[in-house]
Ligand SMILES: Nc1ncnc2c1ncn2[C@@H]1O[C@H](COP(=O)(O)OP(=O)(O)OP(=O)(O)O)[C@@H](O)[C@H]1O
């Protein structure tokens with residue numbers, strides 16, 4: 287069991303060739319086949335879809351909080367922008383006869399809307415450093431919620447509806463893989479190293495030539511894009527959204543999933559979202575007491591495993607190496623050794 | 625050929641004049657030392673040149689371009705990099721990634737290519753990883769490439785910081801007490817490393833050090849600061865004999881004694897950063 291997990295910061299020998307691709311194809315096939323042959327009931331499908339959406343939300347927030355080490359606490363705001371953006375695109379922009387074919391367009395519109403809005407948060411917040419982002423994102427989420435409540439065209443507090451139920455298991459699986467893949471690629475690139483170095487020491491990062499302002503804004507926009515995508519999927523799952531779905535509790539749930547699964551870890555994001563979502567379903571009979579239990583779990587986690595289950599570690603399948611075995615490969619002239 | 629010209633540089637912290645009227649004309653491939661007692665403004669000088677602080681007065685021009693007001697990352701791109709008095713590595717990142725971070729500006733792929741790992745991404749990553757490994761090999765860190773930087777012993781952490789500073793192929797390297805917390809044997813090796821670095825890379829070096837042996841052996845020119853003011857300047861021989869310099873180090877029998885002054889120095893000093901055990 288422990289063998290397949292390695293510290294993200296350690297290198298590892300290259301695994302079997304493209305095992306991820308096989309897993310993805312198998313997963314996608316299952317996501318089509320299982321519902322098709324009636325092997326899963328509606329409830330289980332709903333839970334699996336929720337897991338998928340939550341994985342997207344978790345990796346998205348983890349990028350900012352775990353990988354970059356900033357502290358965003360109002361991620362539900364971006365999810366809301368994405369949900370409304372996608373819903374409005376679906377209902378009012380895309381002609382109805384296009385049906386599910388235009389669904390990706392609606393989701394992209396939601397993601398882009400969230401990314402665009404995130405710039406208004408990111409650009410001023412990242413002018414200064416420190417805990418400023420937490421306050422700004424919190425305020426932002428509240429502003430989004432009350433703005434939506436006061437916009438009658440969007441249904442105000444009663445909400446917005448009319449979307450068709452396009453969010454199916456295969457679609458969620460597709461968007462989940464896309465989100466994980468894109469963010470993983472980003473993390474294993476020069477930008478991603480910039481992101482990690484900002485977490486480690488922002489001043490040293492800047493002095494090493496990393497344009498930290500640009501990296502932070504880009505990262506935040508990317509993160510918000512995927513939060514928006516998740517929102518769009520959510521809107522087309524429930525076929526009805528209202529502002530109070532995207533409240534502080536929603537943002538807190540995302541934080542719990544990130545810190546449960548593990549900061550700065552892709553595998554951790556998947557794990558955190560899955561455990562949390564399924565646990566919340568299992569505990570559904572507890573009613574409101576769930577809301578007491580989960581924060582308690584979070585507190586215990588913070589005490590005993592503050593970085594989460596997979597904190598700063600990565601499943602080797604997700605690690606990208608520019609040169610396999612680069613650690614041991616180079617041998618040559620050394621200086622300064624005794 | 626002059627590469628860096630600092631004129632009448634000054635800075636204060638709420639009434640405290642940390643540096644004033646500092647001048648320096650640095651030639652390409654020159655090796656200049658900056659010495660002075662604790663709190664004399666040496667690190668402040670580096671913080672101004674590297675753009676952490678915006679100079680209150682004076683100018684810093686690099687190949688004719690004014691640096692005052694530029695962001696630290698732009699200054700690093702232009703070709704001035706540095707190390708820190710208290711080591712500032714990216715602790716959780718690998719040794720290799722510490723160096724690769726500094727190649728941020730050298731990559732030739734777009735954000736989209738990074739996001740999709742297509743186009744120039746793979747060849748560029750391979751290229752800069754090879755370059756980084758070469759640098760690590762030169763600094764004897766290649767076998768530690770995949771270790772987290774925090775696991776390196778103190779001496780190697782200092783060396784990695786230097787490798788990181790060199791990764792962006794700078795023209796000017798600012799070294800802030802690279803020998804802090806080292807014993808005489810380690811200092812000896814560090815002197816060799818710096819001599820070799822200067823021969824191997826086409827760079828000018830400004831060295832802040834309390835270890836007089838290092839400064840005297842390595843530097844062509846030395847500037848002496850006291851309370852932010854330049855009190856002396858000249859060749860190692862001239863500095864050694866300058867009564868003003870001797871007076872500053874009053875109470876010390878010789879310069880070697882100054883080398884011992886590494887503890888209890890107040891603001892951000894290195895001695896405390898040495899890992900225990
Ligand atoms: N950020 C800061 N805020 C306030 N005062 C500062 C700051 N940085 C430096 N100083 C003060 O400026 C003066 C010069 O400090 P500086 O760090 O440049 O000295 P130094 O010559 O590098 O000393 P050392 O040998 O101990 O490293 C000191 O009196 C210090 O307390």
Ligand SMILES: [Mg+2]
Nearest residue numbers: 666667668709
């Ligand atoms: Mg200093």
